[in-house]
Amino acid sequence: MNEQDHYQRTLMQDADRGNPIARNLLIHGWLGAGNTSAVDSWLKDHKGGAQHLDTVLFEAELSCFHGWVGEAHWSESLRHCAGKGHKQARFIVSLYEKWAKLQGLGATTDALTATWSSPPWREVAAQDGLAVYQCLDFAPHTLLAFIRNSLGRALRPSAVVDPDTGAAVRHPVRINSAAQWFPEQLGWAGKLLEQRMGLTANYDPRCGEVFSLLHYTPGERYKAHYDCLPSEQAHSPQGMAQGGQRTLTVLLTLGDQGFEGGATAFPRLGIDVHTPPGALLRFNNTDDNGQPLRSSLHEGQPVTRGEKWLLSKWVREQHTPYGAELNPIG
Numbered sequence: 119m120n121e122q123d124h125y126q127r128t129l130m131q132d133a134d135r136g137n138p139i140a141r142n143l144l145i146h147g148w149l150g151a152g153n154t155s156a157v158d159s160w161l162k163d164h165k166g167g168a169q170h171l172d173t174v175l176f177e178a179e180l181s182c183f184h185g186w187v188g189e190a191h192w193s194e195s196l197r198h199c200a201g202k203g204h205k206q207a208r209f210i211v212s213l214y215e216k217w218a219k220l221q222g223l224g225a226t227t228d229a230l231t232a233t234w235s236s237p238p239w240r241e242v243a244a245q246d247g248l249a250v251y252q253c254l255d256f257a258p259h260t261l262l263a264f265i266r267n268s269l270g271r272a273l274r275p276s277a278v279v280d281p282d283t284g285a286a287v288r289h290p291v292r293i294n295s296a297a298q299w300f301p302e303q304l305g306w307a308g309k310l311l312e313q314r315m316g317l318t319a320n321y322d323p324r325c326g327e328v329f330s331l332l333h334y335t336p337g338e339r340y341k342a343h344y345d346c347l348p349s350e351q352a353h354s355p356q357g358m359a360q361g362g363q364r365t366l367t368v369l370l371t372l373g374d375q376g377f378e379g380g381a382t383a384f385p386r387l388g389i390d391v392h393t394p395p396g397a398l399l400r401f402n403n404t405d406d407n408g409q410p411l412r413s414s415l416h417e418g419q420p421v422t423r424g425e426k427w428l429l430s431k432w433v434r435e436q437h438t439p440y441g442a443e444l445n446p447i448g
């Protein structure tokens with residue numbers, strides 16, 4: 119058996135045992151390859167078995183985010199699973215309801231199918247080609263806690279690769295911990311966040327890089343840096359394969375409520391922004407001609423008390439490999 123067959127067989131076995139990440143990799147792989155009949159028969163096989171509700175919910179997720187034509191409308195399937203007491207389905211329904219409440223939608227509105235209307239942005243600074251905006255009350259606190267609790271377990275000290283040895287080493291530019299939220303781990307909550315963040319901050323989620331979770335304890339910081347890349351690097355064949363230049367940064371503050379210090383500061387503009395939990399901060403890294411913008415220099419100042427949690431999204435000018443995995447048939 120060659121390596122590819124072995125990988126595929128392992129995925130199938132793990133998916134059959136109910137491992138959701140293996141299942142997502144397997145199905146997203148089939149969707150990306152246009153093999154919809156494999157997806158169809160996998161769903162049919164598993165709907166009868168012990169993982170019946172998991173499979174119904176997963177089919178609903180495919181319908182909601184990937185254009186899959188399921189047996190029922192995704193919102194009906196989601197409600198059905200929640201009604202049967204499926205824990206994850208209940209969480210997702212409650213997430214939609216909390217989000218609808220945050221948007222001021224009345225209790226009579228169907229939170230699952232209500233159209234998303236982006237909350238307003240507030241200008242923090244607009245100077246020297248840089249526009250910094252804040253969007254307060256973007257995401258409900260249950261989502262923030264969910265991300266902290268789930269992805270938080272994958273936090274590791276931030277490292278950069280030593281060009282001489284290839285070893286991962288601590289680097290003084292970024293003293294914090296970080297974790298990446300890979301596409302096969304996003305699940306319903308992560309995909310909903312991708313969708314709503316893209317609509318709100320006005321970018322195509324397929325141009326995004328993987329979400330990074332950043333965590334800072336007192337004394338930790340992210341020293342002044344640019345998110346954009348040197349133009350030659352961004353537009354080299356390797357850079358273009360990654361989506362080209364990083365044009366936009368969007369940060370979602372996850373809490374916790376009580377941290378002090380840790381503002382996101384723009385030293386060339388002389389401003390620092392303290393973004394409350396659930397709010398977005400958005401700024402451009404390039405000018406109107408797509409060139410790196412000097413005024414976009416920014417830093418995460420040292421935290422002085424409590425813990426700072428942040429989810430960061432770097433957006434490229436073109437589709438990224440992450441974007442292709444995020445939305446295999448979109």
Ligand SMILES: O=C(O)CCC(=O)C(=O)O
Nearest residue numbers: 340345381382417418430
């Ligand atoms: O921690 C911060 O406030 C800044 C984070 C940041 O600059 C980034 O993720 O690119």
Ligand SMILES: [Fe+2]
Nearest residue numbers: 343344345416
């Ligand atoms: Fe940054």
